[in-house]
Amino acid sequence: MLLRAPRTPLVLADLPLPAPGPGQLRVRVAACGVCRTDLHVADGELPRPKLPLVLGHEVVGRVDALGEGVTRFAPGDRVGIPWLGWTCGVCPACRSGRENLCPSARFTGYDLDGGYAEAAVVDARYAFPLPAGYSDVEAAPLLCAGLIGYRAWAPVREARRLGLYGFGAAAHVVAQLARHAGQEVFAFTRAGDAAAQAFARSLGAAWTGGSEERPPAPLDAAILFAPVGALVPAALAATAPGGTVVCAGIHMSDIPSFAYALLWGERTVRSVANLTRRDGEELLALAPAAGVRTEVTTYPLANAGRALDDLRGGHIRGAAVVVP
Numbered sequence: 001m002l003l004r005a006p007r008t009p010l011v012l013a014d015l016p017l018p019a020p021g022p023g024q025l026r027v028r029v030a031a032c033g034v035c036r037t038d039l040h041v042a043d044g045e046l047p048r049p050k051l052p053l054v055l056g057h058e059v060v061g062r063v064d065a066l067g068e069g070v071t072r073f074a075p076g077d078r079v080g081i082p083w084l085g086w087t088c089g090v091c092p093a094c095r096s097g098r099e100n101l102c103p104s105a106r107f108t109g110y111d112l113d114g115g116y117a118e119a120a121v122v123d124a125r126y127a128f129p130l131p132a133g134y135s136d137v138e139a140a141p142l143l144c145a146g147l148i149g150y151r152a153w154a155p156v157r158e159a160r161r162l163g164l165y166g167f168g169a170a171a172h173v174v175a176q177l178a179r180h181a182g183q184e185v186f187a188f189t190r191a192g193d194a195a196a197q198a199f200a201r202s203l204g205a206a207w208t209g210g211s212e213e214r215p216p217a218p219l220d221a222a223i224l225f226a227p228v229g230a231l232v233p234a235a236l237a238a239t240a241p242g243g244t245v246v247c248a249g250i251h252m253s254d255i256p257s258f259a260y261a262l263l264w265g266e267r268t269v270r271s272v273a274n275l276t277r278r279d280g281e282e283l284l285a286l287a288p289a290a291g292v293r294t295e296v297t298t299y300p301l302a303n304a305g306r307a308l309d310d311l312r313g314g315h316i317r318g319a320a321v322v323v324p
């Protein structure tokens with residue numbers, strides 16, 4: 001499924017089977033998760049995507065061809081392909097354990113063709129072995145919703161009361177990690193979204209409400225998955241002194257100005273960006289240990305455009321996954 005230009009529908013196209021270059025794997029795609037970032041790219045909210053482009057960076061499949069020099073995987077191995085597709089390895093960020101901030105990084109389904117396809121190639125150093133116990137479609141959302149969720153959660157995993165704003169694919173994984181770690185989860189959704197609130201309660205949320213509501217007790221930390229800048233002051237107002245508000249999305253509407261009193265008291269606002277391979281290793285070990293299950297809605301590959309529309313409309317419980 002090809003994006004020829006932003007703000008145009010994805011089109012089904014016949015492309016030549018990609019050949020793996022040196023150090024690369026070719027993967028037969030079994031499932032690919034649909035991420036909000038795909039929507040931001042398709043909607044033209046992120047600058048300069050490769051065009052035409054195959055979206056998709058939560059790719060699960062099996063290795064079917066090896067490029068020169070690959071020894072890490074063998075044909076038939078099940079692998080996951082995440083958003084981080086390549087880094088330079090020599091810049092200050094790469095050399096200090098922050099390859100997620102490499103200014104030359106290339107991202108799957110953005111700078112590199114991704115997984116809304118029958119086959120994809122990936123640099124073998126950035127592919128992950130996947131834990132058994134998850135089917136292909138269940139494993140797909142771990143590769144971004146899970147990974148970015150994990151990176152957003154890691155700095156606030158000690159907080160006692162954790163607020164999650166926007167209860168989609170990432171939050172449904174993080175809620176389970178948080179419950180496993182003994183945190184109390186407060187889930188904020190669009191006002192009146194009874195289905196999302198019931199879903200959050202089924203995953204252990206102690207309280208659910210609309211995003212402008214105040215929780216019954218102040219939060220110690222909050223993670224914003226909804227791409228809505230107005231939620232930053234709302235989350236700060238719900239957070240106790242010393243608390244942290246983490247913005248997890250790659251794109252957000254502008255944050256309105258707000259009174260300094262909301263930040264005063266050593267509250268912190270921060271973002272998280274992309275992922276490191278270490279995040280992937282940690283999350284893919286923790287998820288099965290914590291008993292994380294993913295809930296997915298599947299779409300045939302040719303209906304990837306409809307999956308994006310359903311995500312835009314907020315109609316997906318858990319994660320959407322396309323299946324070639």
Ligand SMILES: [Zn+2]
Nearest residue numbers: 088091094102
């Ligand atoms: Zn670098």
Ligand SMILES: [Zn+2]
Nearest residue numbers: 035037144145
């Ligand atoms: Zn993503």
